[in-house]
Amino acid sequence: MTPPLPWDAIVIGGGAAGLSAAQMLGRSRRRTLVIDAGRPRNRFATHMHGILGHDGLDPADLLAKGRVEVERYGVEVRTGSVETVKDEGDTIAVTLDGTATMDSTVEHTRAIVFATGITDVLPDVPGLAERWGTTVAHCPYCHGWEVRDRRIGVLVAHAGQVHLAYMVRQLSDSVMVFAQDPGLVDQSERERLAARGVQVIDSAVTGLHGTAAGSRVATAPDLTHVTTADGATHQVDAIFTAGVPHPHDHALNPLGLKRTDGPGTSVIATELDGATSHPRVWAAGNVVNPMESVPMAASAGAVAGARVNAFLVTEDFDIALGSPDMDPSxxxxxxxxxxxxxxxxxxxxxxxxxxxxxxxxxxxxxxxxxxxxxxxxxxxxxxxxxxxxxxxxxxxxxxxxxxxxxxxxxxxxxxxxxxxxxxxxxxxxxxxxxxxxxxxxxxxxxxxxxxxxxxxxxxxxxxxxxxxxxxxxxxxxxxxxxxxxxxxxxxxxxxxxxxxxxxxxxxxxxxxxxxxxxxxxxxxxxxx
The missing domain is CATH 3.40.50.150 (Vaccinia Virus protein VP39)
Known part of the structure; x- marks a missing residue:
């Protein structure tokens, strides 16, 4: 039985990075499939910034426009997720879950762009997760302007997160650092923060309080104060913190790709163009760089898509060069x-x-x-x-x-x-x-x-x-x-x-x- 025709490329992940890669491949007339679980990292926010020409746009609207654009070039987009990816020589077998497929559970492709993003594992503080993406944020560039001149708290739960306090001090004169463990802020950092009027609270935050909150709520800030373990109450209008990034890359485990230490986690190692240690696999976006904003992820995806097409172009010519040697009989x-x-x-x-x-x-x-x-x-x-x-x-x-x-x-x-x-x-x-x-x-x-x-x-x-x-x-x-x-x-x-x-x-x-x-x-x- 003749097997189905492999895809030229499968893009796993339909966020800014994945759709940008798919657009480059579609415009290059590559037979491309996008598998998207529909859970982008920024789905909790109702606006995004730092994207020229799209400032303030709802992230969901950007992805909806992106899907329409890639489908215009013949790219197929399916909803679902990938269970595993296996090397089969000239192709890669991608095993999909039941929602991503029609009658089959495996698709074959000549190349992959992996752009599945991450999950931010947040500090276990009551009231924090419910406000994630509204009055609790992680990126001053993405959310800082909206809370300028307000009372801003910075929750430091892990080493290296104090830098957020330096960033948000540019936005407001009223900044407090909450150290979940006093040892997370050393003496030299305390002195630097104090020099600009930033107060360090050495009592762990035990709860965030204010009006009712939920994901993707587009109302005014709903945070009024936080409580700490010492029983004190501190008035704040917004909290900045950083979760521990958890890359969605388990499906690639069978390939044994090289890894590297990223910000707060281990990520798949890539070259500047997104190439991994496997010749048919590229990765782009937050799954390999959790610090990338939307335009950065989109740029990385576009570069990866272009490089995949270049790889396929070379392979096409290599195969064509060898074909005259085949004996017809x-x-x-x-x-x-x-x-x-x-x-x-x-x-x-x-x-x-x-x-x-x-x-x-x-x-x-x-x-x-x-x-x-x-x-x-x-x-x-x-x-x-x-x-x-x-x-x-x-x-x-x-x-x-x-x-x-x-x-x-x-x-x-x-x-x-x-x-x-x-x-x-x-x-x-x-x-x-x-x-x-x-x-x-x-x-x-x-x-x-x-x-x-x-x-x-x-x-x-x-x-x-x-x-x-x-x-x-x-x-x-x-x-x-x-x-x-x-x-x-x-x-x-x-x-x-x-x-x-x-x-x-x-x-x-x-x-x-x-x-x-x-x-x-x-x-x-x-x-x-």
Whole structure:
């Protein structure tokens, strides 16, 4: 069974970093899937700042606009999460949870951008989490202006968080530092803070109090005071603190990526362009840099997306450079010999429709495969013959014809060197596409020469690759519209009439039993 066509890239995470990566890939015409759990880090806030042209915009609105933009470039966005990521050589297997998939639980891709973000593990203080994103914040650049000149507290729960007090002192003359442990603020820091009038409270905060609060509340500050372990009450309008960042990177554990110490945690190690220690995996945004704001994460995602496309471009050319060395006979024989049966055994309905009005005569089918179309012709009263390069395919065609009681002939033939020995009322070539080198134009030119006066030449083609086609089968072939196929034949208009040049859709079932729609090109020419 032919596996589904891998994605060029899967972007895991649909925040600012992930969507920016997806936009770069979509604009590069890369087949891209975004998997988004719908839980961005800044979902608790109703506005964001420091984003030129979008100052004050609701973060949810930015992501909604971003989804519309990437989908405009053909990027697919699904809601769900990723359970695990595994290396399978030329592709990566991404196992999705049930909400992210339709009928399958695994998607394959040539490259990944991991942009899943982090969770801020906040100090365990009553009233703190409920106000996160409103009157409790972590970034002075993102939220500081809105609380300027107010009474600001800085809750220091871990080493290194005192720097927030230096930052917010620029915003207000009324700043208090609450040390959950007195040892978290050393003497030199106390002296520096005191020099600018910042008071240090050496009693742990035990509760935040004020009007009712909840995530994504866009009202005025709802914090009036905090209580401390010594029983004191301190009037504040806003609290700045920093949670411990918890990267959402467990799905990458099977890859054994290199890690590095980030701010307060261990993160996946990346180069400046987001490249990880795995050649097909990039990471961007807060999952690797918890300190990045929205525009920084978006920039990192855009860089990672561009670098993934550059990697794929190089790989495409490397593969193309090697493809002429593939032997067509060995390839097609292996294609048939490695499977019990490759095709359905039924006539293609597009071909049957195209010849429905033609009187039976002699017909030659080029690249006949396992012979289903030839057998159908024979059963309709045609003198039918099929040619194919694979001995296994021809053997199956002969056996199928005998089983059907159809008088049809088949011959193993390399069409690259084929010269027609007789003329036919109809010459057909259905889905005459090849992932290995084939002088397609020359073969079709010779096929047109094998048509009798008054006879027909019929091409049935793939306008685009079937969605389940293996990438190595399709990336070396240019798929043409029906009009382009007709023009490429270069037939003399004084000698040939166009009977039918169009594209038709047909409903099929893919190798996994799922419904799909294919677009076929039909070129039917009549020799005068």
């Amino acid at each position: 060995a390839f097609w024989e292996g294609r048939y010999a490695d499977s019990e049966r490759s095709w359905s055994g039924s006539v293609n309905p597009t071909l049957a429709s195209a010849v429905a009005d033609l009187p039976p005569g002699s017909v030659l089918d080029l690249g006949c495969g396992e012979g289903a179309d030839v057998i159908w012709f024979a059963r309709q009263g045609w003198d039918a013959r099929g040619l194919d390069i694979s001995p296994t395919a021809i053997a199956r065609a002969r056996a199928a014809a005998a089983d059907a009681g159809a008088e049809a002939s088949f011959e193993v033939t390399d069409l690259a060197g084929w010269q027609p020995a007789q003329a036919y009322d109809l010459v057909t070539a259905s889905f005459f596409h090849s992932p290995v080198e084939l002088p397609r134009t020359e073969v079709l030119t010779r096929a047109s020469a094998a048509v009798k006066p008054g006879g027909h030449l019929l091409l049935v083609t793939h306008v685009a690759p079937p969605p389940w086609a293996e990438p190595e089968w399709t990336r070396h072939h240019t798929f043409l519209s029906a009009r382009q196929e007709a023009d490429a034949l270069g037939l003399d208009a004084d000698e040939w009439d166009e009977v039918r040049v169009e594209e038709v859709e047909r409903e099929v079932t893919d190798p996994d039993g799922r419904p799909a729609t294919l677009a076929d090109g039909v070129v039917l020419m009549r020799r005068r």
